[in-house]
Amino acid sequence: MTALASIRGLTVGYRRDGNEVAALKDVRLDVEAGERLAIIGESGSGKSTLALAIAGLLPASAKITGRIDWTMPKSQTSRSFAPPSVLPDISPTRGEIGGFAAGSAPATLAAGESGHDSTISPQVGEMSGRTEGGAVERQLRHLRGGVPLLGRDIGFVFQDPSSSLDPVMPVGKQIAEVARAHLGLSWPQAFNKARILLERVRLPDPGLALRAFPHQLSGGQKQRVAIAAAIAAGPKLLIADEATSALDTIVQAEIVTLIRQLVAEDGMTLLFISHDIALAAELADRIAVFRHGSLVELGPTAQIVGAPAHPYTRALLDAHIGLDAEPLLTRSGLRA
Amino acid sequence: MSALHRFLRTPEADAGALLLAALFAMALSAPLLFPGDPQAIAGPALLPPFQDWSLPLGTDRLGRDVLAELFHGARTSLAVGLAAAAAALAIGAVIGTLAGFAGGFIDEVLMRITDAFQTVPAFLLALAFVSVVGPSLGVVVAAIALGTWTGPARVARAEVLSIRERDYVASARAVGMHPLEIAFREVLPNALPPVLALSSVIVAAAILTEAALSFLGLGDPNRVTWGGMIAEGRAVLRTAPFLSIVPGIALVLTVLGVYLTGEGIVETTAVRRGLS
Amino acid sequence: MSLLAVSNLTKRYRRGGKAVAAADDVSFHIDPGETLALAGPSGSGKSTIARLVLRLIEPDAGRIAFEGEDFMALGGAALRARRARLQMVFQDPLAAFNPRATVARVLDDPLRIHRIASRSERPRQIAALLERVGLTADLAPRAIHEISGGQRQRVAIARAIATKPSLIVLDEAVSALDVSVRGQILDLLLDLQRQERIAYLFISHDLGIVRAIAHRVILLDAGRIAEAGDARAVIDAPRSVIGKALVAAAPRLDRSRS
Numbered sequence: 001m002t003a004l005a006s007i008r009g010l011t012v013g014y015r016r017d018g019n020e021v022a023a024l025k026d027v028r029l030d031v032e033a034g035e036r037l038a039i040i041g042e043s044g045s046g047k048s049t050l051a052l053a054i055a056g057l058l059p060a061s062a063k064i065t066g067r068i069d070w071t072m073p074k075s076q077t078s079r080s081f082a083p084p085s086v087l088p089d090i091s092p093t094r095g096e097i098g099g100f101a102a103g104s105a106p107a108t109l110a111a112g113e114s115g116h117d118s119t120i121s122p123q124v125g126e127m128s129g130r131t132e133g134g135a136v137e138r139q140l141r142h143l144r145g146g147v148p149l150l151g152r153d154i155g156f157v158f159q160d161p162s163s164s165l166d167p168v169m170p171v172g173k174q175i176a177e178v179a180r181a182h183l184g185l186s187w188p189q190a191f192n193k194a195r196i197l198l199e200r201v202r203l204p205d206p207g208l209a210l211r212a213f214p215h216q217l218s219g220g221q222k223q224r225v226a227i228a229a230a231i232a233a234g235p236k237l238l239i240a241d242e243a244t245s246a247l248d249t250i251v252q253a254e255i256v257t258l259i260r261q262l263v264a265e266d267g268m269t270l271l272f273i274s275h276d277i278a279l280a281a282e283l284a285d286r287i288a289v290f291r292h293g294s295l296v297e298l299g300p301t302a303q304i305v306g307a308p309a310h311p312y313t314r315a316l317l318d319a320h321i322g323l324d325a326e327p328l329l330t331r332s333g334l335r336a
Numbered sequence: 337m338s339a340l341h342r343f344l345r346t347p348e349a350d351a352g353a354l355l356l357a358a359l360f361a362m363a364l365s366a367p368l369l370f371p372g373d374p375q376a377i378a379g380p381a382l383l384p385p386f387q388d389w390s391l392p393l394g395t396d397r398l399g400r401d402v403l404a405e406l407f408h409g410a411r412t413s414l415a416v417g418l419a420a421a422a423a424a425l426a427i428g429a430v431i432g433t434l435a436g437f438a439g440g441f442i443d444e445v446l447m448r449i450t451d452a453f454q455t456v457p458a459f460l461l462a463l464a465f466v467s468v469v470g471p472s473l474g475v476v477v478a479a480i481a482l483g484t485w486t487g488p489a490r491v492a493r494a495e496v497l498s499i500r501e502r503d504y505v506a507s508a509r510a511v512g513m514h515p516l517e518i519a520f521r522e523v524l525p526n527a528l529p530p531v532l533a534l535s536s537v538i539v540a541a542a543i544l545t546e547a548a549l550s551f552l553g554l555g556d557p558n559r560v561t562w563g564g565m566i567a568e569g570r571a572v573l574r575t576a577p578f579l580s581i582v583p584g585i586a587l588v589l590t591v592l593g594v595y596l597t598g599e600g601i602v603e604t605t606a607v608r609r610g611l612s
Numbered sequence: 613m614s615l616l617a618v619s620n621l622t623k624r625y626r627r628g629g630k631a632v633a634a635a636d637d638v639s640f641h642i643d644p645g646e647t648l649a650l651a652g653p654s655g656s657g658k659s660t661i662a663r664l665v666l667r668l669i670e671p672d673a674g675r676i677a678f679e680g681e682d683f684m685a686l687g688g689a690a691l692r693a694r695r696a697r698l699q700m701v702f703q704d705p706l707a708a709f710n711p712r713a714t715v716a717r718v719l720d721d722p723l724r725i726h727r728i729a730s731r732s733e734r735p736r737q738i739a740a741l742l743e744r745v746g747l748t749a750d751l752a753p754r755a756i757h758e759i760s761g762g763q764r765q766r767v768a769i770a771r772a773i774a775t776k777p778s779l780i781v782l783d784e785a786v787s788a789l790d791v792s793v794r795g796q797i798l799d800l801l802l803d804l805q806r807q808e809r810i811a812y813l814f815i816s817h818d819l820g821i822v823r824a825i826a827h828r829v830i831l832l833d834a835g836r837i838a839e840a841g842d843a844r845a846v847i848d849a850p851r852s853v854i855g856k857a858l859v860a861a862a863p864r865l866d867r868s869r870s
Contacts, residue, residue, distance in 0.1 A: 042791065042792060043761065247654070248817045249819070249858060249862055251653070253860070254861075275790065275791070276863065278863035279863040281863075282863055282864070305865060315792060316791060316792070317867060319791040319792050319794065319795050320791065322863075323819060323820050323848075323862050325824050328798060328825050329827065502707060503702045503704065504708055504711075504713075506663070506702070507700070507702060507771075509695075510695060510699060511775075512693065512695035512696060512725050513692075513721065514692065522710050525712060526710070526711060
């Protein structure tokens with residue numbers, strides 16, 4: 001297996017009320033190409049920070065050290081496009097990584113890689129000074145063709161579709177915009193693509209849904225639209241950050257099924273961020289358990305669930321209350 | 337970093353705070369620097385500025401010290417501006433909160449009253465009120481508040497409408513809290529920030545309205561006011577323009593100072609919200 | 613006699629010109645010291661029913677009898693006084709408290725409003741309440757937004773039990789909590805139920821938790837009761853369409869594999 005993204009020594013800190021809070025501590029993790037990797041953790045575990053770091057969405061105020069090396073097959077198009085409105089623009093952080101790649105050495109080829117794959121590998125193992133990254137970032141805008149670009153190479157699905165979709169733009173246009181920006185399609189072509197995408201995410205009556213506004217759709221339908229927008233440009237990596245947490249159990253199961261299917265059909269790599277270890281176990285090939293910003297355990301799903309090595313993983317598994325759990329009532333002796 | 341520190345980092349706030357500080361210094365030092373009656377005759381009539389250093393800004397038609405009048409006028413402007421704005425904000429916040437929280441009939445009645453006040457131009461309202469009741473400082477404050485409380489009331493109501501649907505209001509009801517206590521203890525304090533953001537505009541408008549009333553001779557006759565000074569100088573505008581220009585500049589700088597300070601505060605709080 | 617008896621409760625909302633029933637002819641009862649769960653997908657009306665029972669919203673039709681008294685007939689001061697016996701814990705403990713509040717103020721409210729303790733006695737009572745829910749008294753002066761999510765939900769429970777209620781409505785009260793905290797809060801709730809004989813109306817979309825802590829369950833679908841009965845019996849072998857769908861959708865953790 002090849003690592004799509006290889007994360008080394010990634011440490012992220014936020015400043016809060018004058019104190020520095022470490023959100024991620026020295027994380028080492030390989031995201032293998034084509035796998036479904038679940039990132040599991042409770043609040044404060046750093047799981048969302050990791051997702052944002054990989055997508056290059058960390059706020060400029062975050063203090064970042066470490067590196068993320070990408071091995072990404074070249075996209076068919078290398079033009080630089082306007083960022084789509086449904087997805088936030090790439091942040092200076094991401095730019096910085098590419099900036100070093102461009103500034104230090106031409107992209108190196110990893111051993112065993114075929115020539116058409118370009119490895120973007122920062123030679124300098126740090127990304128300091130990104131706060132004054134204005135110049136570096138501007139310089140980078142020409143280089144976007146070789147760096148994993150959010151929207152084109154990485155699709156991101158957020159927890160709350162009502163805040164990630166533009167409330168005053170028809171959903172079809174929001175999807176078409178991504179396709180247009182990253183695939184260089186004309187508007188009619190892009191709308192056609194949006195229609196096909198809405199069919200793929202199983203929205204009833206895609207023709208009608210194309211012209212619907214987000215508020216006219218249910219929570220589950222909105223999340224389907226957000227997924228359609230995320231995969232519109234055919235990304236290699238799909239990141240779902242608590243994408244089903246705001247939905248009820250039935251809709252959640254449907255969305256998980258949809259994600260599994262889309263990932264298999266398009267050969268995408270999936271990064272599934274969740275607090276629910278049972279849900280993650282149903283979807284993922286591998287599970288990475290995070291706690292207080294550190295990776296505590298990583299392994300194949302069956303091993304994590306069946307034979308957890310770390311006591312915290314075991315505690316998470318024990319805390320799960322499934323349909324076969326022993327009722328707490330009998331334990332507390334209230335039931336006569 | 338403290339809020340004050342952030343506040344002082346914005347250039348608008350610096351300029352505004354400087355102007356306001358100067359104004360407050362003038363108002364506070366007036367009785368010390370110019371202890372006597374500022375309306376007493378201090379020298380020859382119509383002395384131009386920078387001639388006699390005991391009367392640096394010269395004298396008016398009756399030989400009164402312009403600088404002393406300017407300092408004492410700052411007291412009136414500031415007192416009326418702040419008092420009228422405080423009254424308008426308090427009335428507006430209470431009425432807006434009651435209307436938004438009670439809803440239904442009470443809301444309807446209070447908002448139609450608000451409409452009625454809003455359709456009459458604030459200045460005409462103040463003018464009519466002062467002409468009927470008679471000019472005194474308290475009446476001028478009331479007259480200005482009467483025309484300006486509607487803005488805060490609308491903002492407060494809009495904010496309350498969204499806050500009353502929050503869980504903590506439901507929680508207060510569930511615990512058995514009296515509706516008035518919910519309105520004024522749970523809802524109102526959380527509805528205040530956008531209402532207070534209006535305060536700089538209202539203070540500035542109140543200072544201008546006070547000046548305009550005084551200019552028309554409807555200010556408190558026992559007090560020196562900048563508006564009154566401008567009106568006084570109008571008669572000799574050609575021969576002694578400084579009599580109108582000096583208080584005019586003071587008025588402009590004061591209003592500018594209030595606006596810039598308000599702007600700085602808004603910017604500071606916006607930054608704070610953006611960070612949290 | 614049952615503690616709470618709800619009959620033919622109906623509430624309709626207008627949504628896009630159409631009337632949507634959030635509660636459609638719903639009847640149920642809760643016995644003292646019992647946990648009744650309301651479960652269903654989002655939009656099934658479970659939260660609306662919780663708020664109707666508390667009279668935070670008024671029903672279009674139906675009757676509510678609480679502790680043998682017509683709860684719908686109460687108004688004003690009588691209703692506010694009666695609320696002491698019927699409390700609520702919300703899903704998001706941060707949203708359920710005034711953003712300016714401190715822990716002490718949140719717990720002071722019920723004690724003051726229902727005249728449970730005099731001003732001088734209240735700090736001691738607040739400390740006792742905090743200890744009752746597994747917190748320490750030194751938390752009292754802290755602001756609500758400074759404490760952790762689990763601590764907040766314990767404070768919410770302390771506020772609910774301050775007036776010694778016979779029924780607490782738990783609206784998704786453990787759904788927003790981390791799993792490790794969730795277990796502790798469930799244990800606390802069960803402990804309180806055992807000691808004080810408090811009944812719970814437990815609103816949840818999570819059938820695993822419902823099955824673990826409820827005596828009986830009502831499955832709701834579009835404002836109607838789809839299925840009701842013993843919690844374990846219903847969830848182990850659902851007969852209604854929605855019951856089958858909910859059970860099928862629940863994530864399963866098969867720990868035997870590997």
